[in-house]
Amino acid sequence: MADDIPADPTQTPSTGGRSMSGRRFIPRNAVRLAPDAAERQGRITRMAIETLGASDAILFLNSQHEGLADRPLALATTSEDGLQSVLRLLTPAAT
Numbered sequence: 333m334a335d336d337i338p339a340d341p342t343q344t345p346s347t348g349g350r351s352m353s354g355r356r357f358i359p360r361n362a363v364r365l366a367p368d369a370a371e372r373q374g375r376i377t378r379m380a381i382e383t384l385g386a387s388d389a390i391l392f393l394n395s396q397h398e399g400l401a402d403r404p405l406a407l408a409t410t411s412e413d414g415l416q417s418v419l420r421l422l423t424p425a426a427t
Contacts, residue, residue: 365409369410372409372411372414373408376393376404376405376408376418376419377393377405379422380392384422392404397421399421400417400418402414
């Protein structure tokens with residue numbers, strides 16, 4: 333039984349993102365993206381990180397920009413036209 337208690341009481345055993353039962357927590361109301369939407373989201377995220385670096389990409393993708401109807405990440409995920417409009421905005425940032 334003493335083996336179950338960490339030597340340092342302030343430390344808890346790492347579960348690697350898993351619950352104590354060994355399974356990952358997935359909310360019952362979690363909505364999965366359609367495969368095409370997930371592909372667009374991944375594509376714009378990779379492009380933004382390659383162009384701007386990770387920190388600036390996060391800021392860019394989650395902020396409102398003049399000329400876009402929504403945040404770039406949401407817009408690019410929604411449709412191919414949205415993805416193209418975000419790519420047009422992102423491309424000049426590379427030059």
